[in-house]
Structures are given as structure tokens and as C-alpha cells.
Amino acid sequence: MGQAHPIIIKKKAAHGGHHGGAWKVAYADFVTAMMALFIVLWLLNSSKKVQEAVGGYFRDPSGTTKNVGTDMTGSGESLSLSKDDMPKLKEELQKRIHQMSNFDKLKDQIEITVTPDGLRIELLETETGTFFNLGSPEPNDNGKELLLVLAQELGKLPNQISIEGHTDSKPYSGRGEYSNWELSTDRANAARRLMQQTGLRQDQVAQVRGFADQLLRRRDDPLDPSNRRISVIVQHTAGKPGEAEAPGGESQKSAVPGHAEA
DSSP: OOOOOOOOOOOOOOOOOOOOSHHHHHHHHHHHHHHHHHHHHHHHTSOHHHHHHHHHHHHOHHHHHHHOOOOTTOOOOOSSOOGGGHHHHHHHHHHHHHTSTTHHHHGGGEEEEEETTEEEEEEEOOSSOOSBOTTOSSBOHHHHHHHHHHHHHHTTSOSOEEEEEEOOSSOOOSSTTOOHHHHHHHHHHHHHHHHHHHTOOTTTEEEEEEOTTTTOSOTTOTTOGGGSEEEEEEEOTTOOTTOOOOTTSSOEEEEOTTSOOO
């Protein structure tokens, strides 16, 4: 019998089948969920202004992009100070006014108040201290120095500014038909010109108004000199021009630190 030849059988190793793309879908879902989580955490730690801006975008995408600006650092936050920022601005202004060379002389004539409209800064006259010479629409040296300080500080802000002029109830005894209406308006306009020359941007002033004696600070004494005053109002983001607050309304009023309230 002949020699038997060995039979060699070759088997190819079997490869596992492809797992398909199911893992990609699961991974994409995981990444999306993590991104949503981080966005929520970022919003919870963001300022109120950012939260309002993001919420406004989802309510009205086309409208919000027209109203939201970015600051100089590119943070994306709204430019203007809100109502909640006004107390801090008040403190900063009080510190700056303290540094004035004649602060001791003028401290009883400066009143800063947080109101529903924003921050109201009042330059009050007294029997011995004035910001305008009697019957004159142009500020004197005291008025110029204080308006300069305010212009330099407020000019750093993006907020709109309103300027008001007020008089007491003593009739103007000057020329012709010129009255307290013209005097209060001219004084407010003179303050506006000086502040724009020394710090305020040209587009920062929203309103200049003269009220004569219609909004007396001391209603019980219409001839009190403190009724003669210039009011500078820093409008917060929600402020609407033309909504002036009458004296005596609810507000957080205080004089400049270092002296009794005027």
C-alpha cells in the first residue's frame, strides 16, 4: 500500500463584524448634553444684564441683536449702567467730589439721590453760596469747577444724561419778557455746553429742560434759595426720557458724605 499523504486544511481567521455608527450617535448626545450643562452653569453665574440679553434673544432674536452692545473689553455685556448700578455710581461720585479743592465750601450744596429714573445730582444754591451770579444764565467759578468734575466722571459712562434748570418763585426782574422760564432753561443749557466741552460726549445729553418754579424743592418756602438749582440726571438702562420725578417722591436721598444732609 502506498504512503498516505497528509491532508492540510487552511482556515481563515474570522473577523468580527463592524459595530456600525451607534457609538457616534451616543457620543454626540453626550457632548451636546455637556455643552448644555456648561451653558446653564455660565448663565447662572453671569450678571443680570447678560441673563436679560440672552433671554431677550430667545424671545426676539432679530430685535435683541440691535439693542445689545459690547463693552470695551469685549465681554458682551450691555454697555449702560442699570438701576442696580446707581448706588455704586453714587459712592464713586461722592468720593470724587470730596477731592475738590473747595469741597468744604460747597459740600452743603451738593445732593446726590437714587431715584426711579436713575441718579439725580443736584447743585443747590444758598444765601452765601451760588453756582450762578444773581439773574445770570452763565455759571460762576464754583459752578464751573463742579460741572467740570461731573463732566469728567459722567463722560466715562455710556448712559444718557438729562440736565434740568430750576428757579425759586421770585419773579425775574430783568429785561422785557425774559422770565424764570427762560432763565432756568438758559442755565440748564449753559451747564450742558460746559459739560460737553469738558467731558460729556456730544451725543450723551438726551434732554435739556427748564422748569422755572414748577418743581420747587421746598414747597413750604417758595423763595428758599435751594429751589434755585441745576439737576443732572444719569438715566439707567430702563429709563425713559421725559419721566421727571417731582421733588418729594420716593427715593434714596443723601448729601455728600462728611456733612449733614442738606
